Amino acid sequence: MDLRPNSDEARDIAYHFHGYTNARAHEEQGPLIMERGEGVHVFDTQGNRYIEGMAGLWSVAVGFNETRLIDAAHNQMRKLPYYHNFAHRSHGPAIDLAEKLIEIAPVPMDKVFFTNSGSEANDTILKMLWYRSNAMGKPEKKKVISRMRGYHGVTIASASMTGLPNNHRSFDLPIEGILHTTCPHYWREGRDGESEEAFATRCADDLEAMIEAEGAETIAAFIAEPVMGAGGVVVPPATYWSKIQAVLKRHDILLIADEVICGFGRTGRMFGSQTYDMQPDILTMSKQITSSYFPFSAFMMTKDVYDPIADESDRIGVLGHGYTAGAHPVGAAVALENIRIIQERDLVANAAERGGELQAGLAAFAAHPLVGEARGVGLIAALELVAPEGRDTEFAPGKLGAHMNSIFLRNGLVSRNMLDAMAFCPPLIISQSEISDILRIVEKSLAAFGDDIK
Template sequence: MAPIDSTLASKDIAHHLHSQTNLRLHEQIGPLVMERGEGIHVFDTDGNRYIEGMSGLWCATLGFNQPRLAKAAYAQMLKLPYQQTFAHRTTQPVIDLATALIERAPASLSKVLFQSSGSEAIDSAIKLVRYYHTAIGKPEKHKLIARQRSYHGTTLAAASLTGLPNMHKGWGDPLADVIHVRCPHLYRQGLPGESEEGFASRLADELEQTILEAGPETIGAFFAEPVMGTGGVIVPPATYFAKIQAVLRKYDILMVADEVICGFGRTGHYWGSQAMGIEPDMLTCAKGLSAAFQPISALLISDTIYQAIADQSNALGGFGHGYTYGGHPVAAAVALETLALYDELDILTNVAAVAPRFQEGVRALGNHPLIGEARGIGLMAALEFVADKQTREPFPAQLKVAGQVAEALQRRGVLLRALGDTLVMAPPLIINAAQVDVILAAVAESLDEVYAGMQQ
């Protein structure tokens, strides 16, 4: 870590307000200032090298120095650095990117709306749920259902969908139109002896009861990550989405798949929806869309939704929604090149090759005395810490056990993320087997270090 009295660190403490950070603690310890990247590694200003085991924030799927993406950005900047997409205007990169996304998307989706972040994509989806139902004569269907422990972003509306308590503390109440249902986490929410399918059936029944209590005529959409990321890499039980979607169809409720983390190969499938059997009416994506080289997101919608909102826009004289940087030509050019690289590098084949080794190693770590559950899919995984394996009692929050392990890992040159009682892993999709082994070995050593300290 750069020393607090360094020029960069002192400027950062003086002037930069950090997201998702204890601000008073930051004043004491200062920042870790990164300077450059190489493959799956990043280097700080002291020259220390780290494996970026979280792909930044799940997003640097192709690592940190892909020349073709830099060249794509530079070429577009020289040619046309900006153009808006309001009122019939567009650019070739935007047209080509929309086409490429629909070619790769689940079959039900036909149109693309661009934004700059995952939170904006979720906000756009929320607005379109209202716009669509109003267009078909059901304006009362404005309520939204999400899940406990879900993460959908940090804007006011997206954070209201997010089912993580720390995202609401101090910010006032979330929007009243949002209802949260049980998280599909068998380890924490399952009954003794309950099977995956039995658990899924119970959650579907609970969802239906929630809909009936709120009034089916008031529920517009159900938002779900195929695999919960920031909530702790929660992989849903077998048959979960099949049962959930049957309930949604029964009451004419839209299925919105939040693929901001899961999209573009993270789960071992191109889309998490394919991995989990989701048939989305809308799909949001970001992060891996440009491999984090440019800020861009997309909302994909079905033709049924498009036809209704197109008629509505005609009736009203326009579609009153959009962002200044939505469909930015530089971001679109980089995203288009990213999709080409996924194809040319056959990124799904690489994930298929290394994911079994990664998942087997993670599950082996589940035998450690500190770990209650090891879980994951593809190249995303989590270790949940417990004080007692039998009762599954968590450690006292003030111990920050996952945080201690993350700090021990950083000293070993591996960056992973502590989220409450959970240590989360999501390495770049270009990782190889040897690099997977380095991460797993570092985690094992760090677990032993923290456990030994706790025993003392």
């Protein structure tokens, strides 16, 4: 007798172990199964249509049915479906993509290293920093400073750099040598009477105090997103990046810009580093590099970072690191075509223009009694929900956000709640009318939300 489950939902519960999910709750609740995509919309197996307000996972720049990316993958599959870049091997798509990334880099970069995910890229960067410090005769210079609520991935090393408690709990993380400094969220972390610029100064002072306490000679790098994503879409306060970079320069500490979410147009410039005049020594890329049509990532480094690593590989005889699918030809071909589309269709400018409409529309909800803050830049934003006045203790962190998430879904919008911050990060191709659709759903959902928690 065949006792296998006979529905997709039941089979998913029976066999599929999900990330970022309460496993026992999933056994009771089951999945929402998406079947197809079209532009900024996705459709579930019941035929319901949703605006994908998160671009999947902050990542689908060109929409969910871009035939040029499908064709790029198909054509490369037919020509050379796989090859590696170990032991002096290479192939055309990897060479072309490395050249393109160096060309569009926000600051002069020297080399590109290919990986398969943002987590893997940041994990590799930490190894390279250790390798470089040893090469330079500075074996003590190994620590990395990140920020509370920063997000840099889920491998052992990258999850350690992530500054979110649930990425550490029961995983025995963070590992030694990873430090976390102040989260630059002025609305939440600013003190009474403290101006935005004064808060930025305090963040820089906190960083400098940590460096001095640890010893600058022990710290290799500071890693940060231009705009925090999974930590709640935290936009840096005015003057923050100029002050942070001055501290790093004083103490000879490298800056790693984690552009996994911000890169390729999200903030209204090709890179978030350009939006905030950052001068990174290393820059991480993933997600929108292929619009997530293919798992792919990379990081770029300056010549100053690269040269000691190259010298050490020469001394040892090999750089003992690499991935089977690093620089995968299909992923590289898709990335090249994706970047061409972003440039040809001027999607960075569209992100700036449509982003202005999104930010203005969300800002209008800031006066709502259940909204604490509207924030964002370009096509990345958040509404922070707050409990009705005097009822804070009734709602555990995340309860408001989870409830609003279900209302959004019911009204045809996919969002993601980071605790009680509702995130918006639609595909870069979004139109003015589709921005209006998002705002109408938010307005309708806030009304329903208010009725539900009276």
